[in-house]
Amino acid sequence: MNGTKLFQRLAIVPIVALGLTVSGCNKQADNGTTATPTTTANTSTTTTAGKTTTLNYSKSSPLDTTNMFTQTDLTQTVDITTAKKITLEDGKDVAIDAAGTYVITGTAKNSTVIVNASADAEVHLVFDNASITNTNKPTVYAVNAKNVYVTTTQNSTNNLKVTGEFTEDDGKNIDAVIFAKTNITLNGLGTLNIDSSANGVASNNDLKVTGGTYNINTTKHGFKALNSIRVADGTFNINAKKDGFHSENEDDLTTGYVYIAGGNFTINSEDDGIQGTTITEIDGGTFDINAVEGIEGTYVQINDGTIKIYATDDGINASEKATNYDVQLEINGGNLDITMAEGDTDALDANGTLTINGGYINITAQSAFDYDLTGTLNGGTVIVNGTQVTTLENSMMGGPGGQPGQGGPGGFGGPQH
Numbered sequence: 341m342n343g344t345k346l347f348q349r350l351a352i353v354p355i356v357a358l359g360l361t362v363s364g365c366n367k368q369a370d371n372g373t374t375a376t377p378t379t380t381a382n383t384s385t386t387t388t389a390g391k392t393t394t395l396n397y398s399k400s401s402p403l404d405t406t407n408m409f410t411q412t413d414l415t416q417t418v419d420i421t422t423a424k425k426i427t428l429e430d431g432k433d434v435a436i437d438a439a440g441t442y443v444i445t446g447t448a449k450n451s452t453v454i455v456n457a458s459a460d461a462e463v464h465l466v467f468d469n470a471s472i473t474n475t476n477k478p479t480v481y482a483v484n485a486k487n488v489y490v491t492t493t494q495n496s497t498n499n500l501k502v503t504g505e506f507t508e509d510d511g512k513n514i515d516a517v518i519f520a521k522t523n524i525t526l527n528g529l530g531t532l533n534i535d536s537s538a539n540g541v542a543s544n545n546d547l548k549v550t551g552g553t554y555n556i557n558t559t560k561h562g563f564k565a566l567n568s569i570r571v572a573d574g575t576f577n578i579n580a581k582k583d584g585f586h587s588e589n590e591d592d593l594t595t596g597y598v599y600i601a602g603g604n605f606t607i608n609s610e611d612d613g614i615q616g617t618t619i620t621e622i623d624g625g626t627f628d629i630n631a632v633e634g635i636e637g638t639y640v641q642i643n644d645g646t647i648k649i650y651a652t653d654d655g656i657n658a659s660e661k662a663t664n665y666d667v668q669l670e671i672n673g674g675n676l677d678i679t680m681a682e683g684d685t686d687a688l689d690a691n692g693t694l695t696i697n698g699g700y701i702n703i704t705a706q707s708a709f710d711y712d713l714t715g716t717l718n719g720g721t722v723i724v725n726g727t728q729v730t731t732l733e734n735s736m737m738g739g740p741g742g743q744p745g746q747g748g749p750g751g752f753g754g755p756q757h
Contacts, residue, residue, distance in 0.1 A: 492530030516542035667692025
């Protein structure tokens with residue numbers, strides 16, 4: 341089946357064939373013909389209680405962090421009193437063409453929830469113990485809408501999996517278990533398990549996560565977006581053959597950033613733990629990263645958080661991946677513990693300037709600092725191989741580094757100064 345035909349049935353199913361009391365949802369046969377609708381539009385009798393994630397923003401951010409998330413993004417529950425209920429079935433896609441809230445339940449193989457609504461539509465997909473396993477296409481495909489929200493219900497477990505090689509759509513890659521051509525927000529109070537033969541969650545625009553638990557195993561990136569990845573909260577367990585989080589837009593070098601305000605992260609990746617090609621900013625969260633490079637970007641700013649990194653190349657790296665920003669690594673706060681493998685490795689590497697203004701940084705490495713321009717220690721506490729330092733000496737050789745594997749660094753040291 342070629343990519344053009346994979347989802348072309350969206351255009352040929354007339355709304356009059358929906359068979360629903362409210363327009364906006366249809367079930368279709370896998371061969372592209374219209375089937376007798378079995379998706380129901382039942383009204384739920386339960387109203388979920390409101391829960392909202394709150395944020396603390398950094399005042400020194402290079403980004404406009406006050407506009408990162410909307411109130412809808414941060415609200416972890418959805419009013420489903422008037423929602424349409426969808427029960428998944430094998431071999432049948434679910435087509436959503438209108439704004440609204442859709443509660444998705446059941447188990448299916450080779451089924452995709454396809455959102456193709458108007459450009460101003462707000463579409464909420466509420467996953468309530470749903471499971472989808474596909475062979476060559478996303479489980480959720482957001483083609484068009486203003487914003488699409490994927491919300492997990494409280495204490496629910498939802499399983500989304502793609503096992504084979506993804507088929508293109510009109511010559512374009514849609515190689516993620518959840519793929520959006522538009523803005524997408526993941527939130528909720530449940531669990532989303534994602535297994536992918538390519539990427540986990542991808543967006544051609546902005547990808548936001550503000551709550552929920554995510555267990556992700558991929559052969560490429562865990563989370564991938566063109567314009568930005570923005571995380572307010574959530575629990576993340578990621579095993580990725582490439583990056584855990586990756587944002588890059590070759591067509592717009594002012595975008596392609598990663599912003600993290602909070603959350604709990606366990607990332608095992610065979611490339612970078614977190615990479616924003618322009619800016620990578622961390623304002624909070626708890627991180628346990630095992631990667632080739634822990635955190636990377638052109639401009640890397642760390643303002644807060646508890647960050648543990650074991651890396652085999654660079655712990656935190658600022659390198660020129662976008663020409664619109666000066667290359668700099670700036671640490672203003674947080675509690676960092678970085679252990680490096682032996683060999684040609686650097687704990688803090690800046691192909692520009694390295695500046696430490698605050699925080700508590702504990703480094704175990706053969707080379708603690710590597711910078712091309714200047715290295716400045718204005719504040720904070722920096723420990724290198726058990727000894728506090730008062731200057732950032734380039735390529736410091738202060739003792740043995742960590743051993744291969746997860747490493748065994750000696751804790752996070754004392755409180756932030």
